[in-house]
Amino acid sequence: xxxxxxxxxxxxxxxxxxxxxxxxxxxxxxxxxxxxxxxxxxxxxxxxxxxxxxxxxxxxxxxxxxxxxxxxxxxxxxxxxxxxxxxxxxxxxxxxxxxxxxxxxxxxxxxxxxxxxxxxxxxxxxxxxxxxxxxxxxxxxxxxxxxxxxxxxxxxxxxxxxxxxxxxxxxxxxxxxxxxxxxxxxxxxxxxxxxxxxxxxxxxxxxxxxxxxxxxxxxx
Numbered sequence: 243x244x245x246x247x248x249x250x251x252x253x254x255x256x257x258x259x260x261x262x263x264x265x266x267x268x269x270x271x272x273x274x275x276x277x278x279x280x281x282x283x284x285x286x287x288x289x290x291x292x293x294x295x296x297x298x299x300x301x302x303x304x305x306x307x308x309x310x311x312x313x314x315x316x317x318x319x320x321x322x323x324x325x326x327x328x329x330x331x332x333x334x335x336x337x338x339x340x341x342x343x344x345x346x347x348x349x350x351x352x353x354x355x356x357x358x359x360x361x362x363x364x365x366x367x368x369x370x371x372x373x374x375x376x377x378x379x380x381x382x383x384x385x386x387x388x389x390x391x392x393x394x395x396x397x398x399x400x401x402x403x404x405x406x407x408x409x410x411x412x413x414x415x416x417x418x419x420x421x422x423x424x425x426x427x428x429x430x431x432x433x434x435x436x437x438x439x440x441x442x443x444x445x446x447x448x449x450x451x452x453x454x455x456x457x458x459x460x461x462x
Contacts, residue, residue: 280341376427
């Protein structure tokens with residue numbers, strides 16, 4: 243009886259310390275909206291921050307996408323605390339500074355769900371866009387990464403591009419850069435539905451134009 247009771251206690255403790263990756267898509271959508279809005283010079287809607295915090299605090303057991311990778315509760319708490327720090331800074335900083343800080347939070351979020359993203363990305367049968375950003379580099383590179391992150395997000399949202407996409411912080415996760423010999427950030431790799439590399443664009447200010455031209459040529 244004692245053994246059974248102990249087992250149930252351990253199981254309950256383990257379950258309480260794990261948060262499903264269910265909410266990834268919902269958090270990602272809201273976060274990307276905030277990032278795009280800030281890049282356009284708009285202030286942050288407080289309701290969006292409230293929604294983000296609510297989604298991060300929601301414990302949902304199943305995952306509609308079929309991927310069941312879990313995230314440690316301590317990591318969720320770190321992400322939530324980072325968001326609260328950003329919220330407290332909003333009162334005393336410019337929109338440009340808010341854009342820089344929130345981009346850091348967005349990369350933190352992507353880092354936390356790296357394994358989940360990797361499985362989901364390479365399981366997709368669609369054409370896929372992999373974008374390498376970075377959270378640590380010189381000023382010019384960081385600025386270019388921030389701007390092109392937003393350009394990628396706007397591109398996939400507004401052009402009805404039937405592609406999946408993934409933004410990676412290559413400072414913390416550079417194994418795919420090494421594997422695909424794409425050692426600069428920002429850079430983009432396009433994969434076909436079979437995960438074959440069909441295009442690379444590295445550290446180019448015209449990245450989105452080149453990407454658009456390539457995808458149009460493939461489509462035609």
